[in-house]
Amino acid sequence: MPREYQVQGVPVSDLARRYGTPFFVYDGQVLHDRFHGLRRRLHSAVEIFYSLKANPNVSVCALLRSFGARAEISSLVELRTARRAGVAPEDIIFLGPGKSRQELAACLDEGVFAIVCESFPELALVDELARDRGVRAPVALRINPSFAVKRSGLAMGGKPRQFGIDEEQVFAEAGLAGRFPGVEVIGVHVYMGTRILEEDVVVENTTRILELAERVAAHLAVPLRMVDVGGGLGVDYFSGETGLDPAVLAGKLDPVIAGFTARHPGTRLIMEVGRYLTAESGTYVVAVRYVKTSMGERFAVADGGTNHHMAAVGIGSFVKRNFPMAVLNRLDEPATEDWNITGPLCTPNDTLGKKVPLPPVRAGDLIGVLRSGAYGPTASPVLFLSHGYPAEVLVHEGRPHLIRERDLPEDLMARQRLYDPAEPDPAARNATDIVP
């Protein structure tokens, strides 16, 4: 019997038979180890907020919550997901540059810990909604700092951005608190970037953010009830990359945090972590439909591709770098050939892996893209060619659980209407905020 990839003792071929392919499988033990590997080392004053954006599955969120994670969210459905996963409102923060009136109202009605405001017009809207309700809205100001820290991955701050309010504008503003009586500024949020793989960069970001938060609080004359230092902890996907070492990170971060908490004992310190918690736990499993050669190169055409895993295309890098991949049903066989692993889409970009060293691939093989638990289907064009969402499976305590059903053709057809001139036009399900 060839050695087969297993998740907590469950063979991948069993999962494929039971749930069909393609699917994502998440290992609950790996989620546990990633969370606690960080948690037990970080200074206890730092609270880990799970960024649902990385993987918004309600069961993934619920498992992380059971380990002690709070939630950082950016949409109404993420709010509902976090609540359904059991996250308490006081452990939820809501951010994003384009929040709707409905989302802001839901934040107030749920009583989330903080709305992270990203512009002055947003502050005005929060102010209006809070005063309508006779409450004061707890608001953290997201600040786009004047500084940028090098090697902060994909930079989200320190340059012209739709995120946050420029540091300069915050300091140019006198009497911000008085202008918005329905708003209670409780803290500061800064997010420098994502995919950071150097401990020193996280430490430098955190140091500068804490220092900025103290200056902002002093300028606005508000108490600091929270500082969100962002995060951006990266994952080593590609050969040549080295992952963050949580022990090294915590060791270097500890004095910075200790110094801050000594000055601000009551302040909640928030770190937002998405990819770092979930990426490692996930495997995208596709079945090979056809193998062929073209002009001397080998192709394995699979039943799923970048429609479920856009990140595998290697966005942002000039040369395509491959995620770690394996023929899951024959792990023992040596990699003797180079294979292009492609999906069902009619575009040459639908390439999960280019010239991946693998054993000879056959139709029916199960190919796995490893470290795929973050920014998978939700960050991919799942509706391209109308294939829809894949199944998602969580293996926890040795047992598999279906945590998302794949889209079926009838699901995808149900939303479309065949134009009929004899029928009156139905009202659209209108969720817009724009009131003339």
Ligand SMILES: *Cc1c(COP(=O)(O)O)cnc(C)c1O
């Ligand atoms: C995307 C995002 C995160 C999560 O990023 P990861 O790289 O998945 O950890 C956290 N905070 C903000 C503001 C984000 O935009």
